[in-house]
Amino acid sequence: MNAVNDIKSYMHDIGRRARAVARVLARTDGATKNRALLAMAAAIRRSRDKLLEANAADIQSARSAGKDAAFIDRLTLSPDSVEVMAEGIEQVAALADPIGQISERSVQASGIEVARMRVPLGVIGIIYESRPNVTADAAALCLKSGNACILRGGSESVRSNLAIATCVHEGLKAAGLPEDAVQVVATADREAVGVLLSMTEYVDIIVPRGGKSLIARIMAESRIPMIKHLDGVCHVYIDEAADPVKAVRIADNAKTQRYGTCNTMETLLIHEAIAPRVLPGLAKIYADKGVELRGDEGARRLVAGMHPAADEDWYAEYLAPVLAVRLVKDVDAAMDHIARYGSQHTDAIITENAERAQRFLREVDSSSVIVNASTRFADGFEYGLGAEIGISTDKLHARGPVGLEGLTSLKYIVFGHGEIRT
């Protein structure tokens, strides 16, 4: 047997185990799942020093491999971040159990009562990059939603992930649940991802978490459906009827509160009639914060020294202190721009005009559409989901921030009294 066959049989064994425990997890009651979650959190707190030790070894390898500071930053655990991980699991425990919830009950003419019951998806494969805290977050969300999971973190964080997995398994054991409920892929071999993406018989859904190149690769390769977001080219459109104070505050926040997040504004669209009143002041704020502006002709006429925007700027997800700026002649031109260049992630309109707000809400085809608030709100916690596995820009199944509900499905249940079909 060669190495690739070893990886294949290793991954298939993981898949089979996950499928086998999925039925057990689906029928596990909420109290048992919560017992496991609280025991996981306790184990993580108790094992803080071991986690930091394993993480230090990962960091050392990453440094030797010449990884950059941003990478090391994402990889690094601290006493505080270990505590945050434990608290995150406790927050998931505190959420209502979605499984077994019955909704939409109705009585049909035949006499049967039809309803829908929320059920787990089955087996979830999660592929992520260097942040080890995803191991704990994902394990907690999958367990709470009654799913088995297979976690494949970045090869550089494998020691940290396995140390966290030890705590997760302690928690499962404490509640009498099978350890195979959460399996961490222990090999750093990249072939493991390819095998995972091909195991249609064992894995119901893949959730990739990471940068655009990781997700593009997984999209090209996967035979299994995905919940994913590819990129976040988010827009704020300042309408003619915008309140200038709100407009400036929101456009500032949407760009500068954090530069590297997927819900950060990347292109600012401004109605040409209001631009003279808001753009110069905004440009001053951005300049003070070191944000480079790249504008179309109209924008550059209002702000001295602004760089010209090229066509690729309208497509860009900078994730950096750079912003594209364009003047538009009306809300239709703004929506046309968003339809053409956007990524269907999150787009906002700033306006006091109710009709245009309604049109924007209805016609912009993005996972979150916002009136008079910052794009930075597009987030599971801010939306009250209590937790988030990621943000989906897909249209099928889950769209926008994905909480526990996105990791479940609805089946039909029918209560009869001996009815037959005639």
Next chain:
Amino acid sequence: MNAVNDIKSYMHDIGRRARAVARVLARTDGATKNRALLAMAAAIRRSRDKLLEANAADIQSARSAGKDAAFIDRLTLSPDSVEVMAEGIEQVAALADPIGQISERSVQASGIEVARMRVPLGVIGIIYESRPNVTADAAALCLKSGNACILRGGSESVRSNLAIATCVHEGLKAAGLPEDAVQVVATADREAVGVLLSMTEYVDIIVPRGGKSLIARIMAESRIPMIKHLDGVCHVYIDEAADPVKAVRIADNAKTQRYGTCNTMETLLIHEAIAPRVLPGLAKIYADKGVELRGDEGARRLVAGMHPAADEDWYAEYLAPVLAVRLVKDVDAAMDHIARYGSQHTDAIITENAERAQRFLREVDSSSVIVNASTRFADGFEYGLGAEIGISTDKLHARGPVGLEGLTSLKYIVFGHGEIRT
């Protein structure tokens, strides 16, 4: 340019047109969509003779090509079935418009109001076999749900489908909607399906409707997500605590009301303690109706002359007057059998025991799970959905009978008052 390149550019042109009108359809109000639907129904009634003429030509070709009687039967339109088509479109017009519906509105601590709005998926590709009525049904459901559609029927029904499409286009035109909202692929070349399944940039979802071999081929080939059901290996489990009268009536109906449908029972599981009381009587009913029984040892001990069941019988979707019968020792054995051999379509338990009914409802992982009623109820009309594009045995997005809701998605909408994230 060779023929395959012609097909490719022909299909890409269809895809581009569909994508272009999807935005128009998404913002079209319900009254306009209903006007188009009612005009389509009127055009179909008015064009009855033309439709039957086109259909007669299809039938003649199919006969010349040596197609069997069942195939010709599925292909054939009659004055009655043309009327049923028109009425089906009128029924879709009478349903509530799902698009723009707002639900789950909540106010968050930050002050923003978060809700979800129902929106179309965009462009739907439907691939079906010989039944021309699917052209009218699918066009109506896609339009009502605000989606553009690309319809690819069987190559043997292309004249009938194009004649129906003419009526659909008349209806669209009468309401001022673009004809590209519903496009019928006019070539019989099978290459067109392959191109359709590759157009990820133009098509959001594929709905295959047809036999297992069609769907298996599409699954293997498609790069686009699907709503589908692969097969229907449906079970009825007669529990120890079943009412014998209900049990016999339901097991009879689930098998014999129609043999060729996906929600027909294919395997009957009977608790060994009740089998002596119900199986002999049931076997007599089946024998009178010409249903062949294939049983395990226990079942054959109770019914003289029953054929032995082989392992492949437990996996079989007969779609014919054949039934596999097995005795089981309890509800766990029944659920184990269903988990191993079933297709996650529709499964029923007959019992008066509430706890076992609850366990079966919760633990059986099928798109419909039924207590004390026939599996034949698993149907969009019987569930009150008003219409049905098919039944999904997938877990993602839509599960079970798929009506208008399954052709839509939910986006998040946020109403702010100038809020920024801190």
